[in-house]
Amino acid sequence: MDSKITSKTIVFIHGMFQNPASWESWEKYFGARGYQCYAPAYPFHEGNPEDLRKNISQELGTLTLGRVVSSLTQFINGLPEKPILVGHSMGGLAVQKLLEMDKGCAAIAIDPAPPKGITSFRWSFLKANFPTINPLRGNSPCLPSVEWFHYAFCNTMTMEDTQTEYNKFVVPESRNVPRSSTKNDGTIDFKRPHRPLLIIAGEKDHIIPASLNKKNYEAYTDKNSKTDFKEFSGRTHYICGQTGWQEVAQYVDDWIITLRS
Numbered sequence: 646m647d648s649k650i651t652s653k654t655i656v657f658i659h660g661m662f663q664n665p666a667s668w669e670s671w672e673k674y675f676g677a678r679g680y681q682c683y684a685p686a687y688p689f690h691e692g693n694p695e696d697l698r699k700n701i702s703q704e705l706g707t708l709t710l711g712r713v714v715s716s717l718t719q720f721i722n723g724l725p726e727k728p729i730l731v732g733h734s735m736g737g738l739a740v741q742k743l744l745e746m747d748k749g750c751a752a753i754a755i756d757p758a759p760p761k762g763i764t765s766f767r768w769s770f771l772k773a774n775f776p777t778i779n780p781l782r783g784n785s786p787c788l789p790s791v792e793w794f795h796y797a798f799c800n801t802m803t804m805e806d807t808q809t810e811y812n813k814f815v816v817p818e819s820r821n822v823p824r825s826s827t828k829n830d831g832t833i834d835f836k837r838p839h840r841p842l843l844i845i846a847g848e849k850d851h852i853i854p855a856s857l858n859k860k861n862y863e864a865y866t867d868k869n870s871k872t873d874f875k876e877f878s879g880r881t882h883y884i885c886g887q888t889g890w891q892e893v894a895q896y897v898d899d900w901i902i903t904l905r906s
Contacts, residue, residue, distance in 0.1 A: 648871040650750045657684040660734025664690040697816040706784035708819035710830040751841040761831040765857040773797040773852035788817040797852040798883045835864040841871040847880030
């Protein structure tokens with residue numbers, strides 16, 4: 646499949662426990678480089694993170710990955726050109742789904758949640774994910790503790806710095822988004838031809854280990870489609886916000902530039 650692109654539109658897709666506020670620095674970074682940037686929210690994720698934590702929407706219990714992808718599809722369909730897709734965590738898996746649907750001209754999945762059938766038995770993966778998908782918690786919205794956020798996202802940062810990031814960006818989440826990602830909502834046809842895809846991993850990521858991202862990358866088998874992988878040393882699941890995020894953004898920008906020639 647042709648890997649050349651001309652689009653100057655980027656759609657940033659946030660992950661779980663985050664909302665569009667988490668992409669503000671990236672939108673400024675790429676906006677300064679001539680891109681038209683958008684960061685749509687999942688349903689029930691619109692607003693100020695602090696307000697969302699104080700007034701938790703019980704409708705979160707109805708949200709699935711399939712509904713998230715449908716909402717994003719509707720947003721993308723209203724754009725003047727096919728965008729470059731950039732997603733983090735569950736947003737990374739959403740990007741893979743959207744690319745399969747030919748909704749993007751290229752895609753970057755950063756620490757993406759694993760598609761159906763791609764899994765890990767690492768203790769950090771199991772420990773970080775179970776509190777959210779715990780079947781005993783029913784469909785109740787999930788608001789994580791700062792301690793969980795530190796372990797799952799910010800494990801190389803101080804607790805003080807983690808608290809600061811938590812206050813700025815963490816929002817309540819649906820337990821059914823990750824649950825549904827392990828079923829049909831998370832299915833990827835790895836044999837299908839696709840437009841260029843870059844998967845990025847963080848070496849120190851607890852919740853989505855780098856080895857899991859590598860499995861995700863290696864599952865793609867179409868030899869005529871461009872699929873690339875990059876692991877950043879010392880980076881956690883908070884790779885898009887932790888100190889040095891600009892290096893990751895620059896790598897993404899450089900990768901996109903290679904698709905223009």
